[in-house]
Amino acid sequence: MAPWLSRALAALPILASGAHALIESVAMRGVPLMPKVPLKNSAVHSPNGDVFDLSTVYYFDQQVDHNDASKGTFQQRYWTSNQYYQTGGPVVLMTPGEANADGYQGYLEDGTITGVIAQQNNGAGVIIEHRFFGLSNPIDNLNDSSLALLTIDQAVNDLVYFSQNVVLPWTGGDQVKAPQTPWILVGGSYSGALTAWTMVNKPGAFFAGWASSAVVEAITDFWGYFAPIQENMPANCSADVQAVISYLDDAHDNNNAANLANIKNAFNLGSLADVDFASSLMSPIYSWQDLQPSSGAGQPFFQFCDALEVKDGQSADANGWGVDNAIAAWGKYYQSQQQGPLCGNASAEECFGTADKTQQFFTDVDVDNAGRSWSWMVCNEVGWYQDGPPSGQPAIVSRMINTQYSEGLCTSMFPTVFTSERDPAVDKTDSTYQGWNLQVDNLFFATGKSDPWREATVSASTSPAKTSDNMPIAEGDGFHCSDLTMDSGSVDQTINAVQTQGLAAIKAWLAAK
Ligand SMILES: *[C@@H]1O[C@H](CO)[C@@H](O)[C@H](O)[C@H]1NC(C)=O
Ligand SMILES: *[C@@H]1O[C@H](CO)[C@@H](O)[C@H](O)[C@H]1NC(C)=O
Ligand SMILES: *[C@@H]1O[C@H](CO)[C@@H](O)[C@H](O)[C@H]1NC(C)=O
Numbered sequence: 001m002a003p004w005l006s007r008a009l010a011a012l013p014i015l016a017s018g019a020h021a022l023i024e025s026v027a028m029r030g031v032p033l034m035p036k037v038p039l040k041n042s043a044v045h046s047p048n049g050d051v052f053d054l055s056t057v058y059y060f061d062q063q064v065d066h067n068d069a070s071k072g073t074f075q076q077r078y079w080t081s082n083q084y085y086q087t088g089g090p091v092v093l094m095t096p097g098e099a100n101a102d103g104y105q106g107y108l109e110d111g112t113i114t115g116v117i118a119q120q121n122n123g124a125g126v127i128i129e130h131r132f133f134g135l136s137n138p139i140d141n142l143n144d145s146s147l148a149l150l151t152i153d154q155a156v157n158d159l160v161y162f163s164q165n166v167v168l169p170w171t172g173g174d175q176v177k178a179p180q181t182p183w184i185l186v187g188g189s190y191s192g193a194l195t196a197w198t199m200v201n202k203p204g205a206f207f208a209g210w211a212s213s214a215v216v217e218a219i220t221d222f223w224g225y226f227a228p229i230q231e232n233m234p235a236n237c238s239a240d241v242q243a244v245i246s247y248l249d250d251a252h253d254n255n256n257a258a259n260l261a262n263i264k265n266a267f268n269l270g271s272l273a274d275v276d277f278a279s280s281l282m283s284p285i286y287s288w289q290d291l292q293p294s295s296g297a298g299q300p301f302f303q304f305c306d307a308l309e310v311k312d313g314q315s316a317d318a319n320g321w322g323v324d325n326a327i328a329a330w331g332k333y334y335q336s337q338q339q340g341p342l343c344g345n346a347s348a349e350e351c352f353g354t355a356d357k358t359q360q361f362f363t364d365v366d367v368d369n370a371g372r373s374w375s376w377m378v379c380n381e382v383g384w385y386q387d388g389p390p391s392g393q394p395a396i397v398s399r400m401i402n403t404q405y406s407e408g409l410c411t412s413m414f415p416t417v418f419t420s421e422r423d424p425a426v427d428k429t430d431s432t433y434q435g436w437n438l439q440v441d442n443l444f445f446a447t448g449k450s451d452p453w454r455e456a457t458v459s460a461s462t463s464p465a466k467t468s469d470n471m472p473i474a475e476g477d478g479f480h481c482s483d484l485t486m487d488s489g490s491v492d493q494t495i496n497a498v499q500t501q502g503l504a505a506i507k508a509w510l511a512a513k
Helices: 021-027 113-122 152-164 190-201 223-232 235-253 257-266 272-279 283-290 300-309 325-343 348-352 370-381 403-413 426-433 486-491 493-511
Strands: 043-045 051-053 058-063 073-081 091-094 126-128 183-188 208-212 219-221 383-385 445-447 473-476
Touching: 043 383, 051 208, 051 257, 058 152, 073 152, 091 113, 091 152, 091 219, 113 126, 113 183, 113 208, 113 235, 113 493, 126 152, 126 183, 152 190, 152 370, 183 190, 183 370, 190 208, 190 445, 208 493, 223 283, 235 257, 235 272, 235 325, 257 272, 283 300, 300 325, 300 348, 325 348, 370 383, 370 403, 370 426, 383 403, 486 493
Parallel strands: 091 126, 091 183, 183 208, 208 445, 219 383, 445 473
Antiparallel strands: 043 051, 058 073, 073 126
């Protein structure tokens, strides 16, 4: 069930709760999400004396369809703070993008870049939930026809319409509409891209923007997701993972039943189809996306490498221990550390199998299912299928994981819209929003060298984007969206430098207004 995880959604650092938690945690791996930050202090005193509870949910009457006002409005959730606000200050708006926004309220406070931008500029803060995620749904189900209203264009218009019409629920909150009041749009990952795309598509609607790990270029076959991981992981671990993948792919390509049985049985996953077994091997690789400079030792990614590389108290040299040891050690690690958390009591087929199109993973249309909503966006507009690389490139995931595999998942999940496999409309997305070629003033890009999403950002090795005073691009040594939390800056000087540069740019732009 979880295959989606393998590509479309790659790498969600959030664990879902409830009956389908395990399946969802697998299904959502590979989603370009920004980190959750909970509130520290919900009750705050603002400069004007209001005592304000940051955990209060507010609702905005948002247009169901920005192309057809007759469809009416729906309630879009938001949270706000006037803790740092003084008359004349900006409003800092952030959406977490493809997630239930509850749990991101900490972005109103000074542990995050959004809170600090507000604090330094006497601004207000707003966290808004993206349409069709969490409890902000234009229609109360996620079926194929309802999701027609889930497009980048509708999301861009939501942000603009909100900024121009909202009456924020505090004294003076009726006096802060854009564009008379400068609004600053902030986002990370997909929502970082949405920040850039909104500023390109609606010039002047937002005064400035901060785009963190922003995946501005839509790419169908996004094998580059694994490049920063392969480059930055321990050399011995990379060598051994490549040896295992190569063993599996060779056995598959040559129909070598004995070797296929050998490797699958080492994981006790002998019943899985080859491609589903290949998908199961992606789980430890995806745990790279959960790393942050402040996350400390003992993270799952490094536990995995230790399991492969430390034998009888000794670490392998840069070449690793070789394929036989790697298969045995990885299989044992999977069975003792991963099988339980990922699959619980589910059978191998229930946990990783993709063949059964009637399984709930494909058919559940209840709201607040980020995996399904995100899959819709992936299948239609952005791709980012996290695939094995072309031959000649080092492979830490199997080449069986390819666009055809991902597009097959689209046909299983949205059968009335994807009646056959087809590519997402990435060319249209990249021409409408200009991808790596975008140019817009007062937009700050923050990127990270170890971010698995780096190759879809302006700092990709193939991106022509150049830094400038009006559109700075600052790259630190960080991981995914590391610049969004002040913790990362306090443990890594390069991230601190990115944050300092961006904060100074926003201050200067506001001063020159
Ligand atoms: C989707 O849900 C809407 C609203 O509930 C309903 O009118 C429509 O028939 C459903 N479409 C499909 C394909 O199930
Ligand atoms: C080998 O693996 C160990 C354990 O994961 C790691 O600490 C070490 O840095 C690695 N050494 C090399 C040369 O890759
Ligand atoms: C697995 O099955 C056992 C025994 O039936 C049950 O107690 C347990 O709650 C199940 N675990 C999960 C995660 O469903």
